[in-house]
Amino acid sequence: MGTGTGERKRYKGFKPEWELVPPPEKSFRSILKWGNPSVFKEPNERLYSLLKQVLHLSDKDFTEKTEKGLEQVADSIPCSLNQHIIDKLTAIVGMGEQGFSTCTYDRLSASYGKTMYDLFRLRENIIENIPDIVLFPASKKEIEAITEVCAEHRIPLYVYGGGSSVTRGTEAVKGGVTLDLRKNFHKVVGFNETNQTITVEAGMSGPKLEEVLNNAETLFNAKRPYTCGHFPQSFEYSSVGGWVVTRGAGQNSTYYGNIKDIVFRQWYATPIGPISTYGLPAHAVGPDLDEIMMGSEGAYGVLTHVTLRFFRYQPGNRKRFSYIFRTWENAMGAAREIMQHEAGFPSVFRLSDPEETDVMLKMYKVEGTIIESAMNLLGYKPMERCLFLGWSEGEKGFSKKLKHTAGKICRKFGGFYLTGYPVSSWEHGRFTDPYLRESLQDYGIVIDTMECGVTWDSMKDVYTHVRSFAKSRPGTVCMTHISHAYPQGANLYFIFIGKFADKEEYLEYQAGIFDNILSSGASMSHHHGVGKMTAQWVEHSIGSERMNIFRALKNHFDPDNIMNPGGTLGLYMAENERRKPRFSGKKWDNPTRRQI
Numbered sequence: 001m002g003t004g005t006g007e008r009k010r011y012k013g014f015k016p017e018w019e020l021v022p023p024p025e026k027s028f029r030s031i032l033k034w035g036n037p038s039v040f041k042e043p044n045e046r047l048y049s050l051l052k053q054v055l056h057l058s059d060k061d062f063t064e065k066t067e068k069g070l071e072q073v074a075d076s077i078p079c080s081l082n083q084h085i086i087d088k089l090t091a092i093v094g095m096g097e098q099g100f101s102t103c104t105y106d107r108l109s110a111s112y113g114k115t116m117y118d119l120f121r122l123r124e125n126i127i128e129n130i131p132d133i134v135l136f137p138a139s140k141k142e143i144e145a146i147t148e149v150c151a152e153h154r155i156p157l158y159v160y161g162g163g164s165s166v167t168r169g170t171e172a173v174k175g176g177v178t179l180d181l182r183k184n185f186h187k188v189v190g191f192n193e194t195n196q197t198i199t200v201e202a203g204m205s206g207p208k209l210e211e212v213l214n215n216a217e218t219l220f221n222a223k224r225p226y227t228c229g230h231f232p233q234s235f236e237y238s239s240v241g242g243w244v245v246t247r248g249a250g251q252n253s254t255y256y257g258n259i260k261d262i263v264f265r266q267w268y269a270t271p272i273g274p275i276s277t278y279g280l281p282a283h284a285v286g287p288d289l290d291e292i293m294m295g296s297e298g299a300y301g302v303l304t305h306v307t308l309r310f311f312r313y314q315p316g317n318r319k320r321f322s323y324i325f326r327t328w329e330n331a332m333g334a335a336r337e338i339m340q341h342e343a344g345f346p347s348v349f350r351l352s353d354p355e356e357t358d359v360m361l362k363m364y365k366v367e368g369t370i371i372e373s374a375m376n377l378l379g380y381k382p383m384e385r386c387l388f389l390g391w392s393e394g395e396k397g398f399s400k401k402l403k404h405t406a407g408k409i410c411r412k413f414g415g416f417y418l419t420g421y422p423v424s425s426w427e428h429g430r431f432t433d434p435y436l437r438e439s440l441q442d443y444g445i446v447i448d449t450m451e452c453g454v455t456w457d458s459m460k461d462v463y464t465h466v467r468s469f470a471k472s473r474p475g476t477v478c479m480t481h482i483s484h485a486y487p488q489g490a491n492l493y494f495i496f497i498g499k500f501a502d503k504e505e506y507l508e509y510q511a512g513i514f515d516n517i518l519s520s521g522a523s524m525s526h527h528h529g530v531g532k533m534t535a536q537w538v539e540h541s542i543g544s545e546r547m548n549i550f551r552a553l554k555n556h557f558d559p560d561n562i563m564n565p566g567g568t569l570g571l572y573m574a575e576n577e578r579r580k581p582r583f584s585g586k587k588w589d590n591p592t593r594r595q596i
Contacts, residue, residue: 009044016062018042018439029069031109032122034434035237041435046362055445055475055499065442068123073105079132080175085153086133089177092145093135098184101134110134110180111158111172113165114234114434115533116448116510119441120503129171129566131158131178138184140201140304144269147302150177151271154560159298161203161239166449167531169246169297173566179302181241188212189305191220197264198228199307202241206230209240213310225313229256229347232527236431241303246529247295249491251430253484254339255347255393258527260294262309268293270301270557279307292553297529298564299571300557318347319403320391320420320427323410324380328353329460331386332482334413336456339487343405344398346390348423349485353463356479356495357387364425371418378416388415389423440497446506447497450513452522455489463492465520469512470496484526491526530569538570539578 009015022037023029030037043051052058079086079102086102093099101107107130112118121128137143150157156176163170163182172178181203190199193216200209209228216222230250232238242248244266249258256262265279277289293300325331335351352360361367375385388410392402407417437447454462463480470478477497482490494513500506514537517524524534524541539547547570554561554571567573 009042011045011048013045014059014062015045016048016059016443017065019065019067019442024070024072026072026105027070028073028122028125029067031073031105031112032069032119033438034114035432039432039435040439041429041432042439043436044363044365046367047359050359050362051440051445051477051497054477055497057499062443066444067442069125071125073108073127075104077104077107077127077130081132081155081177085149085155088149089133089135089146092142092149093137099136101136102132104130106134106180107131107172107178109163110160110178111170113163113168113170113531115166115168116437116446116506117168117503117533119437120506123441124503129173130175131156131172132175134160134178134180136180136183136185140267140269143179143185143302143304144274146177146179147269147271150562151560154562156562156565157302158564159202159241159245159302161242162205162234162237164234164238164242165246165529165531166533167246167525167529168533169529169531169564169568171532171566173532176562181239186239190307191216191222193220193222196226196310197307198310199265199305200240201305202239202244202303204240206232206235206238206240206243209308214313226310227313228262228308229311230259230262230308231430233431233433240306240308244294244306245297245303247527248529249484249527251350251483252347254345254349254486256311258484260291263290263294263306264309265307266290266293266303267305268301268303271560271562272557275301295529296553297531297568299554299568301563314393314395317396317399318391318393319399320423321403321407322390322418322420322422323388323407323415324357324375324418325386325388325410325413325415326380327384328386328463330413330415331388332456332459334388334410334415335482335485335490337409337413338406339485339490341405341409344392344394344402345485346402346406347393348389348391348427349483350389350426351482352387352389353480354383354386355477356481357385358383359477359479360387360422360426363429364422366418366422366425371421375416375418380416387418387422389426391420391423444499444501445497446500447495448506448510449493449495449528450510450517451491451493451526451528452517452524453489453491453526454522458521459490459492462517462520462522466492466494466513466516466522469516470494473498473509475499492522493526532567535567535570535573536578539573 020040023033111130156174158172158178160170160180185201185203187201213226216226231252232250243259265277267276392399479495481493484491518537524537
């Protein structure tokens with residue numbers, strides 16, 4: 001194995017041996033590894049010191065790391081489909097390795113996503129819930145034919161896009177067939193500069209889409225470069241299809257909108273035949289099928305093509321700004337006023353609570369600088385102050401005016417201007433933070449996230465309710481931020497870091513956070529989706545009446561339950577599988593651990 005590349009930090013004191021070596025090929029670790037096998041990220045010394053302090057650890061706890069998952073995935077699990085079915089499927093995609101695979105490694109890598117539960121299992125060499133065969137379709141016609149065969153023989157059918165799911169959304173719990181769209185299904189189908197729309201295959205990656213749009217002048221003889229405006233943290237390793245079927249949101253969504261605002265038309269292969277949506281900017285011809293299909297997570301059919309709106313790419317017009325507030329209440333007040341001021345919306349809109357602010361000032365090299373000295377001198381106290389990062393974009397005059405207006409509002413709420421430097425530091429690492437997970441988990445430290453949607457008037461209660469449970473577990477970091485905002489509310493994004501003995505303890509804690517999100521009245525997800533991880537809470541969250549609509553749609557599109565079966569969206573779950581809140585308003589008391 002060669003040496004990988006990564007962000008190597010200088011330490012004045014003891015430095016742990018952070019992971020900087022690519023995982024062995026075809027190993028369990030090569031599946032759990034985030035992103036580029038040769039890229040790594042390690043905590044800087046300030047963050048390392050904070051983790052030791054909060055998690056009650058010492059340098060001794062970081063002298064021996066446990067590098068699990070280095071073993072190769074043995075080709076030990078046979079395909080259970082009969083040869084007649086295999087022949088039918090491979091006749092559609094071709095007989096070579098470009099068309100299909102039945103090897104265990106390929107089947108495992110096209111089933112697990114990037115939840116911490118997935119990573120725990122991969123570290124323990126646990127293989128479960130994998131498809132019998134992985135197909136690599138190259139056209140819409142092939143996907144429709146595969147769906148028809150699976151419907152005829154009642155074979156479970158799953159779809160794998162970029163592999164960045166954090167909800168167990170792609171896990172093949174019933175075996176069957178998985179369509180892996182990464183290899184052959186990522187082409188541009190159409191570009192329309194007049195309408196400012198682009199149509200692509202669902203396996204198109206985020207970076208590839210952005211590259212195509214940025215280079216539209218060369219590729220399509222367009223008048224100017226363009227952007228999609230959709231940049232989730234998983235951007236580099238996510239697919240357009242994944243964005244759509246989970247109702248995702250990018251880090252610039254406050255200006256460009258969530259994916260539901262960017263989608264213009266969709267095409268699906270379903271067990272009852274192909275369907276497509278209207279493809280018009282607006283209509284009043286009954287309920288909108290686009291809304292019905294977005295967020296369906298493969299439960300109704302396979303998304304094949306999608307038409308997206310795009311926007312003018314004008315990075316030179318961006319105006320970056322950051323402010324520090326004395327309290328979370330002042331910061332939330334400023335955030336709401338910016339969104340309700342009717343002067344336009346910033347593109348990046350990130351407001352961190354005191355605990356996350358403390359960590360961000362360490363990660364983004366603000367702590368220890370003259371900027372921090374000024375904050376301290378002016379009474380912006382550590383573990384009380386809150387950091388707001390933003391940038392405006394669009395037409396040059398609009399962007400400049402919006403920055404000015406946002407600044408005026410921030411100052412009204414006691415905000416102190418910190419220049420654009422913290423924003424640039426955040427921007428530099430905006431897509432690379434997930435690389436920290438492998439380094440930390442080698443020492444038993446878990447970092448994970450959960451998020452929800454709230455209104456402005458409920459935000460304080462939801463924040464307090466969920467955080468009180470999260471922090472009641474001794475030795476746990478709980479950071480919270482707003483990263484997607486609206487005139488009526490925002491998301492709350494919780495990041496927790498703790499040392500966990502095993503996956504059962506981790507699942508118990510995670511379930512407690514979900515319980516408290518539900519009981520506080522927030523949505524169970526803002527942009528991650530549901531998958532099979534959050535499915536147990538869905539009916540209690542949305543109510544039986546709305547759940548019955550989901551079931552009716554499922555029965556219409558997929559009467560034999562072959563599309564992503566196993567609990568996705570909470571469908572076909574027995575009453576005893578649906579979870580009722582057990583930790584609502586209670587503290588973590590280290591209960592008897594059990595797998596959820």
